[in-house]
Amino acid sequence: MPVPTDPLLAADDDARVLARTLLSRARHASLAVTDAQSHTPGISLIAFGLDPDGAPLTLVSGLAPHMAALRAHPEAAVMVGSPGAKGDPLTHPRLMIRVRAELIPRGTPEHGDLRTHWLGLHPKAKLYVDFADFAFARLTPVSAILNGGFGRAWRMGPDDLRPA
């Protein structure tokens, strides 16, 4: 029986398709972190893509404040789905995912595979992907909320986000 005060719907197939479409199309995202020094929220724009298994992935500079934040506090949240130029931005669908970040060490076979895959998604990243301070971070979903516009939101689990 649903909790009366929970305004979120249970995920259904239409919601899953929308969530996976938002994820597969996203090439950037907003990332919320806990700052390494202040321990208060920080926010950044990140490059975004899915790894070959469909898990959210980003490429981060070691100079970015969110790299230090993710090292100190791997729990983070990511949002995909950009408001368009027209209409009420809050009616545009977006997906908010709680994630746990895992940095992929350079020089490993996994890094090499992700590098090739990433350059297919982000060809311009070839300008900096090999800089020594850059690293991939896999953002493994813990839970998610899909907001389809005013008053329509679904609660989702990691399985709901995986490519079918």
Place this chain on the structure above:
Amino acid sequence: MPVPTDPLLAADDDARVLARTLLSRARHASLAVTDAQSHTPGISLIAFGLDPDGAPLTLVSGLAPHMAALRAHPEAAVMVGSPGAKGDPLTHPRLMIRVRAELIPRGTPEHGDLRTHWLGLHPKAKLYVDFADFAFARLTPVSAILNGGFGRAWRMGPDDLRPA
């Protein structure tokens, strides 16, 4: 003397103009909070505008997870500046602001003034601004980073963000 490892520049007049332009044009933003229950980062899309004094402002539903988060942890972060449809999203300017949120009680003269001002910025909000669970939250800046694109970022204080 600058700290050698700090990649951020000191604010200058050009950076201030860009930051204030991003703020004054923004009608939506990304908000990072500390979740009330999990105490890990949460992220949301919010409606955005500046109050008559130039301070960031949003209108939040009591049903939104970030309302509970802001009540529990007023420290938050907000990002304005949307990537356009074309080009590398990471080259688009954006402003990340650490803020302290303050909810404005309904039924106060201040709420009435903000309501009138907000409807000038967001005419469609008249559909829900008077719902009992909606409240304004002023997001008072603590510090900010302006990112003007790859490798160009400035550290800013609250005074740098105020309308001239």
